[in-house]
Amino acid sequence: MKLSKTLALFSALLLGATSLATLPSLAAEHDGEQLYPLFSYRTGPYAPSGIPQWGGIRDYFNYINEVKGGVDGVKIFVQECETAYTVERAFECYERFKNGYAGAPVAALFTTSSGFDAAVSEKARADKLPVVSVAGGREDAVDGNVFPYQFPLLFDYWTESSIVIDYIAKQVGGYDKLKGLKIATVYHDSGYGRDTIEPLAILSKKYGFEDIQIPVPHPGEQQQAQWQQIKEAGADWVFFRAWGVMTPVGIKTAARVGFPADHIIGDIWSGSEEDVKPAGAAATNYLAVSVYSPGVDFKISQELKKDIIDPGKSDLKDTSKFGSVYYNAGLVTAIIYVETLRTGHKKFGNRPLTPAEGEWALEHLDITAQRIEEIGATGLLSPLKVTAADHEGSPAAKIQQWDGKAWHPLTDWLNGDRALFHDAIFAKAAAYAKEKNLPPRDATN
Amino acid sequence: MSALVSSVQPANLARREGAPLVSLNRIAFVLALAAIYVVVPLIGNDYWLNSLVIPTVVMGLAGVGLNLLTGYAGLVSLGSAAFMSIGAFSAYNLLLRAPFLPLPLALIVAGFVAAAAGVIFGLPSLRIKGFYLSASTLGAQFFFEWLFTNFHWFSNNSMSLTISAPRLEFSGYNLTSPAGRYLLVVVTTGLLVWLARNIVNSRIGRDWMAIRDMDTAAAVAGIPIASRKLLAYGVSSFFCGIAGALWAFAYLGTADAHAFDLDKSFQILFIVIIGGSASLFGNFLGAAFIVLTPIVLDLIVLWWNLTDYVDQGSLTNLLRIIFGLIIILLLIKEPDGLSSLIGRLARRLAAWPLRI
Numbered sequence: 001m002k003l004s005k006t007l008a009l010f011s012a013l014l015l016g017a018t019s020l021a022t023l024p025s026l027a028a029e030h031d032g033e034q035l036y037p038l039f040s041y042r043t044g045p046y047a048p049s050g051i052p053q054w055g056g057i058r059d060y061f062n063y064i065n066e067v068k069g070g071v072d073g074v075k076i077f078v079q080e081c082e083t084a085y086t087v088e089r090a091f092e093c094y095e096r097f098k099n100g101y102a103g104a105p106v107a108a109l110f111t112t113s114s115g116f117d118a119a120v121s122e123k124a125r126a127d128k129l130p131v132v133s134v135a136g137g138r139e140d141a142v143d144g145n146v147f148p149y150q151f152p153l154l155f156d157y158w159t160e161s162s163i164v165i166d167y168i169a170k171q172v173g174g175y176d177k178l179k180g181l182k183i184a185t186v187y188h189d190s191g192y193g194r195d196t197i198e199p200l201a202i203l204s205k206k207y208g209f210e211d212i213q214i215p216v217p218h219p220g221e222q223q224q225a226q227w228q229q230i231k232e233a234g235a236d237w238v239f240f241r242a243w244g245v246m247t248p249v250g251i252k253t254a255a256r257v258g259f260p261a262d263h264i265i266g267d268i269w270s271g272s273e274e275d276v277k278p279a280g281a282a283a284t285n286y287l288a289v290s291v292y293s294p295g296v297d298f299k300i301s302q303e304l305k306k307d308i309i310d311p312g313k314s315d316l317k318d319t320s321k322f323g324s325v326y327y328n329a330g331l332v333t334a335i336i337y338v339e340t341l342r343t344g345h346k347k348f349g350n351r352p353l354t355p356a357e358g359e360w361a362l363e364h365l366d367i368t369a370q371r372i373e374e375i376g377a378t379g380l381l382s383p384l385k386v387t388a389a390d391h392e393g394s395p396a397a398k399i400q401q402w403d404g405k406a407w408h409p410l411t412d413w414l415n416g417d418r419a420l421f422h423d424a425i426f427a428k429a430a431a432y433a434k435e436k437n438l439p440p441r442d443a444t445n
Numbered sequence: 446m447s448a449l450v451s452s453v454q455p456a457n458l459a460r461r462e463g464a465p466l467v468s469l470n471r472i473a474f475v476l477a478l479a480a481i482y483v484v485v486p487l488i489g490n491d492y493w494l495n496s497l498v499i500p501t502v503v504m505g506l507a508g509v510g511l512n513l514l515t516g517y518a519g520l521v522s523l524g525s526a527a528f529m530s531i532g533a534f535s536a537y538n539l540l541l542r543a544p545f546l547p548l549p550l551a552l553i554v555a556g557f558v559a560a561a562a563g564v565i566f567g568l569p570s571l572r573i574k575g576f577y578l579s580a581s582t583l584g585a586q587f588f589f590e591w592l593f594t595n596f597h598w599f600s601n602n603s604m605s606l607t608i609s610a611p612r613l614e615f616s617g618y619n620l621t622s623p624a625g626r627y628l629l630v631v632v633t634t635g636l637l638v639w640l641a642r643n644i645v646n647s648r649i650g651r652d653w654m655a656i657r658d659m660d661t662a663a664a665v666a667g668i669p670i671a672s673r674k675l676l677a678y679g680v681s682s683f684f685c686g687i688a689g690a691l692w693a694f695a696y697l698g699t700a701d702a703h704a705f706d707l708d709k710s711f712q713i714l715f716i717v718i719i720g721g722s723a724s725l726f727g728n729f730l731g732a733a734f735i736v737l738t739p740i741v742l743d744l745i746v747l748w749w750n751l752t753d754y755v756d757q758g759s760l761t762n763l764l765r766i767i768f769g770l771i772i773i774l775l776l777i778k779e780p781d782g783l784s785s786l787i788g789r790l791a792r793r794l795a796a797w798p799l800r801i
Binding site: 317 | 703
């Protein structure tokens with residue numbers, strides 16, 4: 001008895017719910033606006049890295065909408081969707097917003113976690129929705145011929161590896177001095193962390209340094225054994241590819257075993273205030289690769305301060321995060337988005353863009369140094385030029401140092417040696433195309 | 446389908462309820478099946494199928510797997526997600542390396558691989574009980590997550606260590622559309638629930654319940670405790686394995702080992718507790734609750750434009766608190782889970798306007 005009644009009730013519920021869904025939930029009231037679905041994580045283990053980013057994104061859009069009257073008159077309509085950093089919740093958000101919302105279309109989806117980046121690949125291809133992962137995403141997606149809908153913009157971990165080696169070479173007095181040096185990479189044991197194994201092997205082969213790879217299991221709350229191993233191996237430099245709690249724990253452990261902080265170069269995700277402050281004095285002189293320069297002295301930051309932060313319109317609860325690495329990361333993301341819309345508007349007119357138009361705009365995105373100056377983001381953002389064949393643009397990063405209170409850039413934008421990896425990366429894309437049996441793209445537009 | 450209808454109608458219905466109700470039940474059952482297999486795919490849109498219905502059904506199936514072990518055989522497991530990952534990775538490798546296998550067969554073989562792992566990790570249950578046993582299954586949880594992230598062969602040396610569905614087709618039909626994936630999930634789940642129900646009602650199921658209620662007494666009554674316990678682990682993992690393959694391919698499309706972490710194991714455990722232990726359909730109620738409640742709360746915020754009044758940061762944290770409160774209230778009000786709540790409502794409805 002119980003069985004069939006429960007079943008009947010269950011299906012009745014299901015039916016009721018489904019019919020509810022087919023009703024229009026809201027009258028279109030955001031016609032003429034551009035939807036920006038923000039897949040946030042304000043809860044869960046990575047919320048501390050998330051919250052300042054959402055602040056940066058929302059504050060910039062707020063500024064564009066209220067002070068500048070929108071992007072060429074088109075207002076940006078932000079809809080936030082909490083994912084708690086899980087792939088499942090992000091999928092639900094994706095399905096919810098992929099066709100736009102309340103009359104506002106979506107031009108491109110900016111993702112916020114590497115797990116979702118990897119998982120959404122197939123869906124985005126099927127839905128023909130451009131997916132942008134700023135300073136993240138799969139490397140081989142730079143090949144726009146194989147991955148027309150994916151844009152791992154701005155930075156990648158292969159280039160990062162070469163920037164780190166470049167910096168070390170400069171410190172030791174030239175590339176020829178790298179021979180015989182021991183460079184250890186301590187990485188978060190995940191897809192993200194393993195990404196630098198291959199490029200470092202290529203670099204090690206080319207320059208003759210000894211490449212030591214040491215994994216740290218997620219989440220990395222215990223690293224005594226790994227740093228002991230580094231000490232025993234006599235490593236000269238450590239490239240530290242951590243994420244979340246792994247960074248401060250690693251810096252503290254390094255100090256405990258006596259490895260100098262100024263010979264540890266953190267990854268771009270291990271170089272924020274949140275990463276070093278918990279490590280206290282141990283983090284002084286620690287280095288990190290930085291795509292997102294911290295600080296509040298950029299012209300755009302001052303404008304935001306005047307129009308958004310000071311009047312109390314900021315999304316940040318704790319305005320001391322204004323100008324932090326993650327806040328500025330959000331800012332950079334928002335700037336790239338707005339410039340993408342502008343690029344699209346030039347071709348399609350000043351109206352909300354569709355996904356197809358968003359894809360075109362991304363493939364013709366060209367943020368020049370002059371344009372960056374106009375925005376007021378010189379020093380915050382490096383020039384970026386995307387093409388249909390190259391979906392990344394021009395990766396660049398600085399090396400910065402923590403003095404115990406703030407981050408200071410030690411170098412200008414470094415470009416690394418991306419050409420060295422070109423063949424390896426494009427071979428991966430080709431292998432993927434073969435596994436999936438993808439037809440070559442018709443690159444006429 | 447006819448096999449399903451006839452076999453899920455147990456003869457004892459007639460004995461308990463009297464003749465007229467049986468036909469009513471049968472009608473209800475057929476209507477429900479029609480709703481699930483025909484109406485839903487026809488009227489459900491992408492969003493509903495992709496992000497609400499499919500995950501609910503697949504998690505419900507994983508719940509069935511754990512419930513067979515925990516609710517019926519009285520053995521604990523904190524490694525259900527590990528067995529799901531085995532199913533997912535096995536199905537992926539089977540479809541990739543043995544392309545001649547049809548999809549259903551690949552799923553079944555993947556289920557058996559997971560079952561074998563389940564039996565191995567169930568071995569300690571012969572010696573230890575309760576909390577200690579949960580430690581051994583916890584071991585499975587960590588072991589397989591480690592295995593699949595450290596040995597790239599399992600993910601075909603993919604750069605991001607993820608596996609993606611090689612192809613979803615059966616006898617010429619492409620199942621990659623939302624409706625196709627929904628049908629794949631529902632048909633598989635339907636068959637497996639039918640199987641589970643028959644197992645539970647068979648001698649094996651009775652043996653399990655005897656072991657659950659008192660294993661010494663069961664041993665005295667001549668029940669082969671050791672083999673039945675291992676069988677319980679095997680069957681449970683078989684179900685979890687297939688659920689894992691469906692989760693990876695029919696729902697996510699791609700997955701890595703971390704999609705099946707300890708959180709997922711706990712989620713399945715909560716599905717069993719909230720849905721009702723020793724019940725099959727309760728699992729789907731529990732899954733609906735666990736999967737849908739956070740989304741529904743989120744959608745309420747969206748529909749009522751609550752973000753205009755409360756800032757997003759406080760709101761998302763508030764939603765989590767509300768979700769937790771609902772769980773606590775539910776378990777206080779109905780410790781036996783949603784299935785007993787719904788069962789009681791259904792009995793009342795049947796007797797209405799009289800009261801029972």
